[in-house]
Amino acid sequence: MRIKPSIVDKIFRIGFNALAFFTVGILVVIISIICVKGFSHVNLEFIFASPEDMGRHGGIFPSIMGTILLALLSIVFATPLGLGTAIFLTEYTKESVFTKIIRFGVESLAGIPSIIYGLFGFIFFVIQLGMGWSLLSGVLTMTIMILPTIIRTSEEAIKAVPRNLRIVSYSLGATRWETVTKVVLTAATPGILTGIMLSIGRVVGETAAVIFTMGSSLRLPTSLMDSGRTMAVHFYILAREGISMDKAYATALVLVLSITAINILAYYIMNRVVSRYS
Amino acid sequence: MIMDVKIRVEDLKASFGKQQVLKGITIDVYQNVVTGFMGPSGSGKSTLISIFNRMIDFENGFKMSGHVRIDGIDIIEKVNGVELRKRIGTVFAVPIPLPRSIYENIAYGPRLNNINDKDELYEIVKESLKKAYLWDEVKDRLTTSALKLSGGQQQRLCLARTLALRPEIIMLDEPCSGLDPISTAKIEEALSELKKDYTIILVSNNTKQIARISDYSAFFYMGELIEYSPTEALFTNPKIKKTEDYISGKFG
């Protein structure tokens, strides 16, 4: 017996609706579990104290600091490089074989999985350059890893700036660099900042590339050559070694909340500043 | 009366790729008058003025030959594009305010020239807005966003912006297209005043506007200069049939 097409249509419509809710549901479930299980163990002491007994007790302050340091320093290096590349590709050259080759390089870097970055960072920074497991090795590795993201988002933001604004600036006697800095970058700032925030989120959540370059020392890193942990690494070790479920959930909560906050901030910046000037 | 020549063009030819846009233009633009460049779309008048301010440098595949001299100096060979544009102000067909305050829009040019003194800048902003017949309307809200102004106000803002650089030449490319009659009248009034101190080129497909406010008129068609003479003479007694047809609206 053939089912009427209109009924089939209705079935699929309902099915698709359910599916969408299911997908959102997955997210809700994940966040809820972490919140519920971790909430009771996250308090001021957890955030500001150091871990004791391999993390069975105490807090995760050194890991939080390690995360912040790694993320911020990586951004400090990656932003000029990435922004400069984006400016070069959009404002200072025409599309040519040269630009295609550079774009190929950027796309390729973007496709490399994080464990390979871990391998590379390990053999190059840790071993070859003798930096050992250190904040510096981690920063340099992460800088390369987030570079493609910064380049991509910056390029998009710059390209979205209307051509007219550049014409006006040039016609008033501005040089190319003056036009770029005073008009184009100012207008592209929200998009660029969004890219930066997304990259920070990526560094915070990264484990494979970090553990093999920055190491996993429990102490608070006080210099570039010190090893340290990020929250993600600490969480992984807690889970792998089965050290403490409570602390693991708590760390996961702080970790996920941080990333969520960063993402929300990114989109807030994007939307707020855009509306101010258009 | 002997007029000073501000811009002297000699046999200027220009092409984009295979298409020839200017087919040998020779014209003298006089100082302190309003010169109207008129003609239908595609006649090359916009290309001509973008050669004057070297904005054409930003286009790809552009080739040209011939000479353009401003005050006797060849501006293609001997002058830097950036410096040139500080001496020539341009107002475009669509008003393009920068996404910043009215004050900062006007101050943009002077700041590029390292004028940063607050008082000096304020004087420049005030003077420029007055000359563009916009001061009274915005004097109380200089720090508000220029994007909130009406179309006509924005266009006068663009005019004021070029005036802030104290250029020698002002070029306007169809500045009143899309503006209401009152705004148009205000801009035309401003131009009539400004010509005392500046050399003004007005590009327009609106023959009535050219007839209204220009002192000299040049008719361009398909990349050639068909006729060029004092406005009154050209409009009452055009020497070439094509000019007559264009003015009387037979094509355009």
Place this chain on the structure above:
Amino acid sequence: MAFQKENFIKFILMVFALSSLFFLFLIFAFILIEGLPLFLKVGLKNIIFGFKWAPTKGSFGIFPMIVSSFLVTFGALVVGGPMGLSCAVYLSEYSGKKMKMLLKPALELLAGIPSVVYGFLGVIYIVPLVRNYLGGSGFSLIATSIILGVMILPTIISISFDALMSVPKSFREGSLAMGATKWQTIYKVVIPSAKSGIMAGFILGMGRAIGETMAVIMIAGNALKIPTSILDPLRTLTGNIALELAYATGDHRLGLFSTGVVLLVIIMILNYMANFGIKKKRLK
């Protein structure tokens, strides 16, 4: 004078731009420098098609891991592909603005959750589920596929969504005007038109899954044999590297780099296939 400054700036920016190529070269160079020697020493066939991984005893066979990587990826596609495509269809064809505004950030968040968290939750919840209802230790191909499937959902959804949205409205209108229902229009007209973009999304999802490390090592178990059932544990190429790098020395370490070379080659091929597919769609 200003001209010189401008040229200098352009030069600096160009150096910055070239840095990407430089880093790419550096990465490939060092991975290859460390990874190739073993291929020469032990033999390409013995590594890629070898069945035994016992690096301290001179065995560097990674074939089971290659197979496992592909199995896990395929499993992830089975789990995440249909669901992802369906979500994309929902987003582009059925949902209103409100749903779009809810789903888009939800997907971003889902994508932002670190893989270690996915792995952890997988161990706590999915592994026991498998163990109790299906058997085995729970650390299995199926558990890994489920978690990886969820992880690649955002990728598949967003690329498929873009592909579906770029199908011209007129295609849909034409089909509906001929009396087809919405669903018929979707599966007869819209999806086929968006085929290459959707495929590109799937291939990119594959690339993600095959390169995934942390979640996999937490859930897949650690077996060095080719899994014979979906309940068997396994080790992927990424897992091989991550589990042993910290303490490997000498040839053992070189073996891990050789694993890396194989992984890199596979992923690069997948990425170029995906990019080619996306560009082909754009050219249309």
